[in-house]
Amino acid sequence: MTRRVVITGLGAISPVGKNVAECWDSAVQGRSGVRRITLLDPEPFDSKIAGEVKSFDPQAYLDRKIARRTDRYTQFAIVAAREAYVGSGLEDSGLPPERLGAIIGSGIGGIDTMEQNHRKALERGASRISPFFCPMMISNMASGWVGIDLNAKGINLATVTACASSGHAIAMSYDAIRLDRADAVVAGGSEAPITLMGLGGFCAMKALSTRNDDPETASRPFDRGRDGFVMAEGGAVVVLEEYEHARRRGADIIAEVVECGMTCDAHHITAPAEGGEGSARSMSLVLSRAGVPAERVDYVNAHGTSTQLNDISETQAIKTALGEEHARSIMVSSTKSVTGHLLGAAGAMELIFTALALRNGIVPPTATLQDPDDGCDLDYVPGEAREADISFALSNSLGFGGHNVTLGVAKV
Amino acid sequence: MSLENRVSDIIVNKLAVKRSEVKPEADFQNDLGADSLDLVELMMDFEDSFGLKISDEEAGKLATVGDVVNYLKEKGVEV
Numbered sequence: 001m002t003r004r005v006v007i008t009g010l011g012a013i014s015p016v017g018k019n020v021a022e023c024w025d026s027a028v029q030g031r032s033g034v035r036r037i038t039l040l041d042p043e044p045f046d047s048k049i050a051g052e053v054k055s056f057d058p059q060a061y062l063d064r065k066i067a068r069r070t071d072r073y074t075q076f077a078i079v080a081a082r083e084a085y086v087g088s089g090l091e092d093s094g095l096p097p098e099r100l101g102a103i104i105g106s107g108i109g110g111i112d113t114m115e116q117n118h119r120k121a122l123e124r125g126a127s128r129i130s131p132f133f134c135p136m137m138i139s140n141m142a143s144g145w146v147g148i149d150l151n152a153k154g155i156n157l158a159t160v161t162a163c164a165s166s167g168h169a170i171a172m173s174y175d176a177i178r179l180d181r182a183d184a185v186v187a188g189g190s191e192a193p194i195t196l197m198g199l200g201g202f203c204a205m206k207a208l209s210t211r212n213d214d215p216e217t218a219s220r221p222f223d224r225g226r227d228g229f230v231m232a233e234g235g236a237v238v239v240l241e242e243y244e245h246a247r248r249r250g251a252d253i254i255a256e257v258v259e260c261g262m263t264c265d266a267h268h269i270t271a272p273a274e275g276g277e278g279s280a281r282s283m284s285l286v287l288s289r290a291g292v293p294a295e296r297v298d299y300v301n302a303h304g305t306s307t308q309l310n311d312i313s314e315t316q317a318i319k320t321a322l323g324e325e326h327a328r329s330i331m332v333s334s335t336k337s338v339t340g341h342l343l344g345a346a347g348a349m350e351l352i353f354t355a356l357a358l359r360n361g362i363v364p365p366t367a368t369l370q371d372p373d374d375g376c377d378l379d380y381v382p383g384e385a386r387e388a389d390i391s392f393a394l395s396n397s398l399g400f401g402g403h404n405v406t407l408g409v410a411k412v
Numbered sequence: 413m414s415l416e417n418r419v420s421d422i423i424v425n426k427l428a429v430k431r432s433e434v435k436p437e438a439d440f441q442n443d444l445g446a447d448s449l450d451l452v453e454l455m456m457d458f459e460d461s462f463g464l465k466i467s468d469e470e471a472g473k474l475a476t477v478g479d480v481v482n483y484l485k486e487k488g489v490e491v
Contacts, residue, residue, distance in 0.1 A: 063428065064428040065427065065428035065445075068428070069449075127456075128456065130453060130456075131449040131450075131452035131453050131456075132449055132453065135449070
């Protein structure tokens with residue numbers, strides 16, 4: 001019998017809130033978390049704005065020694081994973097630790113740790129590299145630490161597909177449960193890229209918004225005035241659980257993950273394929289594998305980065321996958337309009353928003369959209385959230401490297 | 413500040429332990445919860461603070477707080 005996969009826990013720490021309730025409220029209210037950068041001096045950078053997790057104190061969550069030996073990206077993962085796990089009620093369910101997995105993706109990993117140690121090595125010699133450098137920096141350590149923190153002894157790995165990383169983490173976790181490798185998996189992503197090299201690197205690509213005088217509307221997906229994405233940080237994690245397991249223990253089932261589509265553009269390192277061909281196929285795969293007709297899709301949580309290239313090609317992709325007529329009849333929104341782009345944590349953050357949209361019957365808006373660009377001609381839910389009884393949604397994530405992943409999510 | 417106090421400060425900070433636990437006979441791994449990576453970092457801190465080089469062989473013999481204090485005294489570290 002096919003094992004179904006449901007969401008029974010949510011956790012997030014992001015520029016728009018330190019837990020899921022705060023993040024959801026901000027998304028629905030269209031309250032941006034983008035401000036002038038405080039984590040480092042923004043003056044040397046073209047983009048001086050970002051979505052930072054405000055006044056984050058790791059010692060509020062972790063003991064001092066652990067806080068010192070974990071990178072910020074790992075700390076976000078632990079915080080989000082705890083919220084999701086506690087909320088799921090699995091802790092007291094008698095689930096054997098061997099049947100609980102953790103798959104946490106990150107696009108970059110511990111880049112701040114990398115930079116600090118590199119600086120030390122250049123200034124004071126290779127012998128001054130911290131013994132914690134490697135275990136703090138590597139991009140699978142968030143997954144490792146979540147395993148330690150929650151005593152999750154089952155499948156544990158990290159996905160690294162740039163801005164699709166946590167979308168893939170969800171997809172891999174979905175597969176793990178379907179294939180009976182686990183009964184529940186703590187799945188998501190985390191990122192802490194606001195550093196000299198992280199910020200400077202994306203600035204060098206001219207990928208970031210320079211709307212420095214108006215941070216709160218700088219991330220404006222699908223808008224004519226968009227000028228790049230806004231870098232953000234945070235962690236987002238869900239608990240995925242086998243449906244019968246969740247039902248038997250009387251868990252609160254938030255939504256169902258119904259298939260995942262994964263494709264590659266095989267085209268260019270950063271630019272999407274013509275017409276969003278790759279992401280169109282990832283959306284179509286969800287529908288064909290799940291046997292769901294395109295007409296059942298009510299809502300698409302778009303990748304919607306606010307870059308010139310993404311927003312038009314993703315619009316084309318949605319039309320290709322769903323048919324132009326149906327695509328025009330549904331709602332499509334980008335919650336990056338308030339969060340900025342959480343890179344490797346974005347896919348999980350947006351799965352959370354998608355699941356809550358289905359459960360609560362509220363579609364979060366593309367908050368900053370005022371003047372849709374030519375070629376951006378769908379209903380992007382501009383400005384205000386909308387009440388709507390929706391039952392099936394898609395959530396897209398696309399990553400440098402041509403990685404595309406689409407999650408199909410259904411109301412339960 | 414005495415040598416003992418300076419050593420204690422470093423240990424308290426690095427291992428996040430209480431000062432009262434940092435007794436001369438306290439073993440870094442068995443009593444103060446240090447793992448092998450903590451020990452490497454701790455030795456680096458002693459090197460930086462007292463301006464000397466502790467070889468791997470010497471470091472391997474420094475199991476307790478008292479071992480470190482005695483070692484530093486033998487090396488002629490002045491406070």
